[in-house]
Amino acid sequence: MSATLTRDCKQAPGVIAPVVDLKRCEGKGDCVEVCPENVFEIRRIDEDDYRKLDFLHRLKQRVHGMKVAYTPNADACRSCGLCVTACPERAIKLARTA
Numbered sequence: 828m829s830a831t832l833t834r835d836c837k838q839a840p841g842v843i844a845p846v847v848d849l850k851r852c853e854g855k856g857d858c859v860e861v862c863p864e865n866v867f868e869i870r871r872i873d874e875d876d877y878r879k880l881d882f883l884h885r886l887k888q889r890v891h892g893m894k895v896a897y898t899p900n901a902d903a904c905r906s907c908g909l910c911v912t913a914c915p916e917r918a919i920k921l922a923r924t925a
Contacts, residue, residue, distance in 0.1 A: 836905035843906035851918035854894030858910040
């Protein structure tokens, strides 16, 4: 990661975390491409998450290959906001962690 990106980050790791709206996410991976902290991964939607979706959103998931973004390294997020800007579905928001 470049010094410029580090300097532009707004928080220390672990203060803010990205939250992905699985009803909106189509797993395109733009978040993976832009995240300097490797917070995201694109993979098949978990069965429990899939079951929580309503019929139309389940159908949407099938059309888009059952792929969504997950945040296995959310505690590394430094709140740069690049993922929020890059997501074409506007499926990512930044939220303060508990």
